[in-house]
Amino acid sequence: MGADEPRVSRAERRRRTEARILDAARESFARSGYDRTTIRAVAAAAGTDPGLVMRYFGSKERLFALVAELSPDEPLAGPAEDVAELLLRSLAEKLRGEQTGTLAMLRSMLTHPEAGREVRAAISEQQRQVAAAIPAPDADLRAALVGAVTLGAVIGRDLLRLDGLSDAAAEDVVDVLRPAVHAIVGEID
Known part of the structure; x- marks a missing residue:
């Protein structure tokens, strides 16, 4: 020194x-x-x-x-369109951010039962929060579908490196998914 x-x-x-x-x-x-x-x-x-x-x-x-810990998302509240936009903003941040923790979680949850249980518990908690913010009688289903879309986008981009998705800008991915997420979160008459 x-x-x-x-x-x-x-x-x-x-x-x-x-x-x-x-x-x-x-x-x-x-x-x-x-x-x-x-x-x-x-x-x-x-x-x-x-x-x-x-x-x-x-x-x-x-x-x-500790390394695969799912960071808490922004609290969800407000009308359906605000909830959808918060979820889309969270997805954009996940797609733009450093993915080593996410990749660790994804790879390990598929091959190790304990890791899978920890990841499922964290995702289930996030889905409960999303469902509580969705003003629809089938909010649990809608929250699960938004979670599946988000998880699919992250897996397709960062783990599977799918053509067209792996090199797309986070904002472009979110823009394409926006109508679908709004339709899932919002009440359909």
Whole structure:
């Protein structure tokens, strides 16, 4: 450490190490899925010891849960058209953002039962929130369909890399889906 460099506290060093471990885990789960990701590989990629990974995160399951965590979306409220636009804005953000956490979640949920249960629980909670904001008697079905459309767009773009979708701008994808999402969310007379 040079004379001009400030001393880094132990807490700051730990925070930086945890961040490196989470970044390495996110990349590994996204690339290799749950079953083929190992604590040793994550530690090596993070430039640390496997024992430290276990000390900070406790288990591979806990590490996965943190890196694949579904971030909460904006609270949903208002008329159907506002709810539809909030959902479309959330989809655009997912399509524009860094996808390693999403890819980790998608790959792992398909190959590991525990990961699948965690992802289903998080998605189910999001669907309950969407259903509560949809003014229709079949709100649960409509929320599930919006979720399926969103999940399908993300999987098709980032995991399957479908032609036409993988290189499309997030705004273009949202613009094409807008009428469908509004029709699903809004009450049809």
